Amino acid sequence: MAGALGSVPAQAAESEQPEAGFIELRPNPCMLAKYTGGKACQLPELAAGGDVGQQAAARLSRARFYIDMGDKQNAFVEADEALKLALDDVDIRHLVARLAMSAGDNARAEREFAIALQQRPDDANIQASNATRFLLTSETQALRAFDKIVSAFPKHRYSRKSRAKLLMDAGRAKEAIADLDVLLAEDSRDPNLLALRGNANIRAGNARQAVTDLTEALKQDPGRYDLVSARAIANEILGDDKAALADYDTLLGPISGGPPKYAIGGDELAKFRMQRAFVSVRLKRFNDAAVEAVNALEAGGRRSFLRAQIFLRQNGFPEVPLDGQPSEDLRKAIQACMALNSCFEKVSGSL
Numbered sequence: 595m596a597g598a599l600g601s602v603p604a605q606a607a608e609s610e611q612p613e614a615g616f617i618e619l620r621p622n623p624c625m626l627a628k629y630t631g632g633k634a635c636q637l638p639e640l641a642a643g644g645d646v647g648q649q650a651a652a653r654l655s656r657a658r659f660y661i662d663m664g665d666k667q668n669a670f671v672e673a674d675e676a677l678k679l680a681l682d683d684v685d686i687r688h689l690v691a692r693l694a695m696s697a698g699d700n701a702r703a704e705r706e707f708a709i710a711l712q713q714r715p716d717d718a719n720i721q722a723s724n725a726t727r728f729l730l731t732s733e734t735q736a737l738r739a740f741d742k743i744v745s746a747f748p749k750h751r752y753s754r755k756s757r758a759k760l761l762m763d764a765g766r767a768k769e770a771i772a773d774l775d776v777l778l779a780e781d782s783r784d785p786n787l788l789a790l791r792g793n794a795n796i797r798a799g800n801a802r803q804a805v806t807d808l809t810e811a812l813k814q815d816p817g818r819y820d821l822v823s824a825r826a827i828a829n830e831i832l833g834d835d836k837a838a839l840a841d842y843d844t845l846l847g848p849i850s851g852g853p854p855k856y857a858i859g860g861d862e863l864a865k866f867r868m869q870r871a872f873v874s875v876r877l878k879r880f881n882d883a884a885v886e887a888v889n890a891l892e893a894g895g896r897r898s899f900l901r902a903q904i905f906l907r908q909n910g911f912p913e914v915p916l917d918g919q920p921s922e923d924l925r926k927a928i929q930a931c932m933a934l935n936s937c938f939e940k941v942s943g944s945l
Contacts, residue, residue: 612752613719613722613752614692614718614719614720614722614723614726614752614753615692615722615723615726615752615756616692616695616696616726617661617666617669617692617693617696619664622662623635624659624662624663625662625663625664628663635659635662635663637656637659638652638655638656638659639652640652640653640656646679646680647679647680649679650676650679650680650683650686651676653672653673653675653676653679654672654673654676654686654689656668656672657669657670657672657673657676657689657693660672666693666696666697667697669693670690670693670694670697673686673689673690673693674690677690682713684710684713684714684717684720687706687709687710687713688706688710688717688719688720688723690702690706691703691706691707691710691720691723691724692723694706695723695726695727695730700727700730700731703727704727707720707723707724707727711724718743718746718747718750718753719750719752721739721742721743721753722740722743722750722752722753722756724739725739725740725743725753725756726756733760733763733764736756736760737757737760737761737764740753740754740756740757740760741757744757744773748776751777751780754773754776754777755773755774755777755787755790757770757773758770758771758773758774758777758790758794759790761773762790762793762794762797765797767794767795767797767798768798770790770794771791771794771795771798771800774787774790774791774794775791778791782810783810783814784814785811785812785814785815785818785821786811788807788808788810788811788814789807789808789811789818789820789821789824791807792804792805792807792808792811792821792824792825792828793824795807795828796824796827796828796831799831801828801829801831801832802828802832804824804825804828804831805825805828805829805832805837808821808824808825808828809825812825819845819856819858822841822844822845823841823845823866825841826838826841826842826845826869829841830869830873835873835876835877836877838873839870839873839874839877842866842869842870842873843870845858845866846858846866846867846870849870849874849882849885849886849889850885854866859893860893861893861894863890863893864890864891864893864894864898865890867886867887867889867890867893868886868887868890870886871883871884871886871887871890871932874886875932875933880929880932880933881929883928883929883932884925884926884928884929884932885925887902887928887932888920888924888925888928891920892920896918896919897918899917899918899919899920899924900916900918902924902928903915903916903917903918903924904916906924906927906928906931909931909937910937911927911930911931913927914927
């Protein structure tokens with residue numbers, strides 16, 4: 595049954611799972627039909643009779659169906675039944691190990707990966723999945739494992755991408771960029787890789803290249819707020835406040851009010867609003883900056899307003915009330931503060 599993982603019934607569309615690592619929920623026609631009322635995909639039937647290989651293939655098809663539907667528990671049950679019927683099939687064992695790992699059953703995953711690696715020690719996908727398991731316990735150990743895989747299999751894309759992410763987490767952005775350069779040389783339009791390299795370039799101090807990467811990523815995947823927000827940061831680092839403000843406007847909509855254009859809330863929304871306020875100050879749009887600063891404070895509630903009011907009272911604005919509420923007096927005080935460099939420098943770290 596070699597290659598059985600690619601055997602998918604016609605009604606269960608390809609979910610484009612990566613060849614290694616965790617089992618992920620990926621958009622696919624069966625999943626979309628489930629939530630949009632379209633024609634439902636049917637669970638593949640068990641093999642009626644037939645040899646052991648046919649029965650295992652039927653179980654495997656059902657496992658893949660459940661993966662497409664986002665039901666990892668039933669996918670694991672079916673894959674496990676397939677493995678019982680075909681203990682020598684390394685691909686099925688690899689799938690069982692990945693499902694166990696995805697479900698948090700690390701002991702079972704470790705056992706299955708160990709057997710799979712005994713059966714096929716030179717399989718880069720199995721090695722990479724096993725390396726992924728180390729992410730649950732030690733990123734350092736995972737990085738060492740991916741180093742070995744990339745050294746032995748330089749073209750293994752999953753391992754190189756995984757290593758790039760780990761290098762970024764370890765503060766080694768320049769090394770991560772080197773891996774991402776290799777990956778993008780083969781697929782220059784992948785928005786996820788472009789996003790990773792864009793963020794790595796921000797961390798490495800290459801703001802101009804970051805803007806280029808993130809702009810290209812947005813061409814391929816328009817509307818992703820993480821790309822817009824990252825580009826705003828890169829534009830700020832470059833000193834292009836007009837471009838940064840345009841990105842924040844895309845994220846948040848007009849300063850005059852209303853909900854943001856994306857599903858952003860809480861501290862994240864407050865952070866973006868305050869950042870737009872700071873950009874507005876640098877562009878000498880002090881009224882806009884004050885309005886947006888108040889909008890940012892609203893996300894933090896009464897405590898944030900009180901903190902701002904206390905700060906302003908301590909820095910030359912005694913008329914500001916201490917009531918923890920937004921007001922015109924508060925807006926005017928923030929506007930005046932932001933117009934003064936000395937006050938603005940202090941307020942930047944306080945609000």
